[in-house]
Amino acid sequence: MKPQALTMLTLLIAPWAQAQSTIELNVRGSVTPASCTPALTSGGVVDFGRISVQDLSKTQRTMLKPRPIGLSISCDAATRFALRMRDNRDGSALVNSGIYYGLGLDRRGNRIGLYEVQFDPRRIQADALTQVYITDSTTGGRGWHSADLQMDRIGSNDMLLGFSDTLGSTAGPVPIRDLTATLMVQVVVAPTETLDTSDDIAFDGEGTMEVVYL
Template identity: 55%
Template sequence: MKNLFAALSVTAALCLAPHALAASTAELAVKGLITPLACTPTLSNAGLVDFGKISRQDLNVDRRTRLRDQALYLSIHCNAPGRFALRMQDNREGSAIVNSQIYYGLNLDGSGNRIGLYSLNFDPVNTVVDRLPQVFRTDSTTGGVAWSTSNSRPLPISARSYLGFTDRAGSTAGPIAIYHLVSRVIVETVIAPTSELDLSSEVQIDGSATLEVVYL
């Protein structure tokens, strides 16, 4: 309340002094921090999940079809232990058949219909960090200001949240400093009902996303 009262009193003073001189300058500050930390993420199979050719007969007409799950290995190596988090940006934004920050699009068919969606799922049980005996995940929806209580439940990576890892369960302190991380991630893919797709010609499944390391 003290800040509110201060603002109100300044406003009143300005109203009582209409002839006071206004400042004729404005200041701009540009800030940042350059860190020597450098982390390199690598996905197995060059990050490619290829289902090959899928017959329309293998897809449901009036409901969505979940394809077989695919596994990739994500490796992150840093030049020194450092705190970081992960997030993923959809390069086919707006094409997922469900509007959610954890689902990513497979692009559009020839008639502009949304083909489907996929998610990238992390499981702390299948994640190895340095020489730690056990890893827990934590996430932040506030850009790293506050973190969820760490736990061992699997979690899909989000486009608008940070995903990090720690060595303590029940912690809200955020990710710990990590030198090397390896995680077996699962790609879950869903195709729209064929009744909602234009299958007069072949439809190219064309999902693309960028996995980003965010330094904290």
Template identity: 50%
Template sequence: MKNHLAVLAPMLLISATPNVLAASVVDLSVKGLITPVACTPSLSNNGLVDYGKISRQDLSVDKRTQLRDQMLDFSLQCNGPARFALIMRDNRDGSAIVNSEIYYGLNLDNSGNKIGLYSLNFDPASTVVDGWSQVYRTDSTTGGVAWSSSSSRSIPIGARSYLGFTDMAGSSAGPVAIQNLSSRVTLETVIAPTSELDLSADVQLDGSATLDVVYL
């Protein structure tokens, strides 16, 4: 009986060893593509929109107040044709009074109240690309895996959706290669009701966002 147990013990140990080893390793792959193409975006007035001093009397006590729209010239120049999309990152994340990827925050007042929000809108009709006769926009909520049918309607740029451009209407093939793009973009800003703000001191509008070029 003892001999029988002595033989079984090493057999069990050997058969279990491969399973232990298989569960103790994992593979890591690092991939990417370095491309010689580079695109440089720019905004007029260094991307600064200043509303100056706003009197509380010009704001609604119990409703949101939309300030006058502001225009900025946007341009993007590449050293060669490139497929790309645009996306914007909110540097004041969590401070917009509406929770949506197309709205960006104006930071908080002295009591931690949300001041308002803004959006940046692209209009294909105000956009010029290379020698195209007309520009259409297309967007992707899947990180570029699938694209919406291209359209001439304006759209706010999102924090989680890619915005690209094509020269074909109704195309879902995504953006096409572009070398030079220029557009006039519209900034829309909304201030929270004054009843929801601490106006015992000046309230500083302090919106900040980063517009990123994503190479496809």
């Protein structure tokens, strides 16, 4: 099926002299007939339960045991897509990075910690593929890293995470109709000496996962 092209826009600059100067601006894109629906198990909630302050380091960051959550993506037809995530608690992560997301602030405005969402290709199934490989792009899909079996993290902005059927491929994601995966959520808590521990500190991490059509 041919993509529907968007309207071309031509920008004209009026001449100051007798010679006319023009410059063209081409606006391109396409509308895909397919759509994909992502879903997370447990209503998208990863609960780390109640954690004693005594189990956290006073002077160092504490990495908690990762917790799993299931992801499924169902498309109307085999579709080339990638994933990215937006941090709905932007600015509250301990580290300013495209792969780390914030856990919110405590009562005194201190940053509680951060979390990351890990994709392990060995825990991903897609259509009838015998093995799924992970590929990623840090250029918004203009170029892709070699697909491999290494664990990767979903990123934000121009960082895209996709899925391939060929080890070492740099062609980007392949068309997939149905995908299921077990993700691991890794939480890191700030040193307790930097937090207000006079009352409960509630994790308040929230992110929006987006399917990007390629």
